[in-house]
Amino acid sequence: MDRKLEQAYLYDFYGELLTERQRRIYEDFIFNDLSLGEIAQEEGISRQGVHDMVKRSTKALEGYEQRLHLVRKFLSTKERVEQIHALVRAFRIGEDASAQKKSVSETFDRIEQISNAILEEL
Numbered sequence: 001m002d003r004k005l006e007q008a009y010l011y012d013f014y015g016e017l018l019t020e021r022q023r024r025i026y027e028d029f030i031f032n033d034l035s036l037g038e039i040a041q042e043e044g045i046s047r048q049g050v051h052d053m054v055k056r057s058t059k060a061l062e063g064y065e066q067r068l069h070l071v072r073k074f075l076s077t078k079e080r081v082e083q084i085h086a087l088v089r090a091f092r093i094g095e096d097a098s099a100q101k102k103s104v105s106e107t108f109d110r111i112e113q114i115s116n117a118i119l120e121e122l
Helices: 003-017 020-031 036-043 047-068 070-094 100-121
Strands: none
Touching: 003 020, 003 047, 003 070, 020 036, 020 047, 036 047, 047 070, 070 100
16 A cells, blocks of 8 residues: 555544644644654754654554554455445346346345455454
């Protein structure tokens, strides 16, 4: 996964667990593309202080994911729901009357398998 996307997911799921100052600095650096110097001047700290804060915040977010796995579960569930959508789309456009009865059963069986896997993971 792209590093920026990974950081966005981690922040979306766990950002509220950071302090207000950590959130502000992390957002400015990661999402607003401000330089260390710009943030340091705005926050009244050194560039090294900003760098350390971003590094600690990133490590904290990654630590939450290692323990809770919310992002991994979300992405897995999202992928499985996309599989269900693909099965439904394929079913709607590709069926003729003679094969429809068998295909309906197979499609429903596959959807049931995928949905059961989602439920087991939750």
